[in-house]
Amino acid sequence: MISKQPAETLYIQMKQDIRDNKLPLGTALKQEQLSNQYGVSRIPIRDVLQRLKNEGWLITSGKRGAMVNPLNATEAEDLYLIRSHLEPLILGYAMTHLNHQIMGKATDILEQLEEPGLTIQTHGELNWQFHGVLYQAANRPTLFNNINNLHQLCSRYIGFQNMELNYQKNSQKEHYQLLSALQKKQLGQAQQILKQHISQAGQKLVAYLNNQM
Amino acid sequence: MISKQPAETLYIQMKQDIRDNKLPLGTALKQEQLSNQYGVSRIPIRDVLQRLKNEGWLITSGKRGAMVNPLNATEAEDLYLIRSHLEPLILGYAMTHLNHQIMGKATDILEQLEEPGLTIQTHGELNWQFHGVLYQAANRPTLFNNINNLHQLCSRYIGFQNMELNYQKNSQKEHYQLLSALQKKQLGQAQQILKQHISQAGQKLVAYLNNQM
DNA sequence: ATGATAAATTTTGTATACATTTTATAAAAA
């Protein structure tokens, strides 16, 4: 797949612009203004706005228009809290289906994560790929989708999560520990590592966000 | 608020029509066909389709159009599984904020649930109101919204859940047990009752769905 | 008859134009 629908490009662009604070935070976004800004009609704008709203990037207050959803320590805390409960759960279902191919795929991704010079964004994507590969094995589409949505919501925050260089090293260590426990078929331990892994990331993020404000 | 936006009416109507199997299950829904059927242009149809897709009522396969998402035991199982983990969690945060007003509100709703002749749908709404009133007290909007979404997704299944008349009695008993435990400030017990309450509902539903197929 | 290729049809995506609703502004009365 090479070319994309215009609206898809617009969606990616607007998301990026929210990440980069290109879109004003306090003021309501007008459809016509966005329409001019991005060079498309209001129809695809409306579609994308609805999508971004559903994914937590924007908040709407009736007919007063859409506003960029500000970063919020409480929201981050909840998102990571939910993840820390659901991801060990799906890992439990995945366990029995984990074969060498999947474990190999996961290891490959971990190695890619070691490569220097990764952008924060690709780092975040690879990170989710690692977790996702393991979770897919559970064969639980609904549970998986729910977790996937949470990651989407978290993706607004990952830029900050990786601020501490030290954190990345720690995170990688935990990833390998997780794989190791899975290889030994120690489910309980694997779940514990995973839960800790997520909770810690959440705590660091919340602490950082609280200091910012 | 008396009158509603046309799209809002359309949204409610289409959801109802999916519930009542007024919309075909196997075939793809064409925008223009729906446009004629509901007497509006394709623009609001598109909006509603996107919304219903996000809420799990429809599934889309690229440009081949939208299809009604068939009821599925695996999906139901996952939804109730997630709820059984998240709802006791939010109850934990709500506990300390529960005052007499909130408990009274919850009790009022329980009494409304006893009234004879309730439609399946209002029964389901009241049921969620009861849970929701308690969860709101937690003051955790993100966690609450996530749980609320799960209930939306479950609402397609509640018609079946209440098939067994016996179940309603049981469910009410558990509701009162939950309130009682909360009044005594026995969080652990309250959480256990709640988890059981949700798991049981899920199991009954899954068993029913499996027998149907 | 079967497979590949090209034309035709269908369907979705987007732009423009209009209708409705909401919000802001101004004028008038208390």
Place this chain on the structure above:
DNA sequence: TTTTTATAAAATGTATACAAAATTTATCAT
């Protein structure tokens, strides 16, 4: 001055028309 009401402006919702894409149908060569 303050409040109320009427008017004007702006913004969103919806319809129609057109463009692009995909699917289906028909045609042709093997």
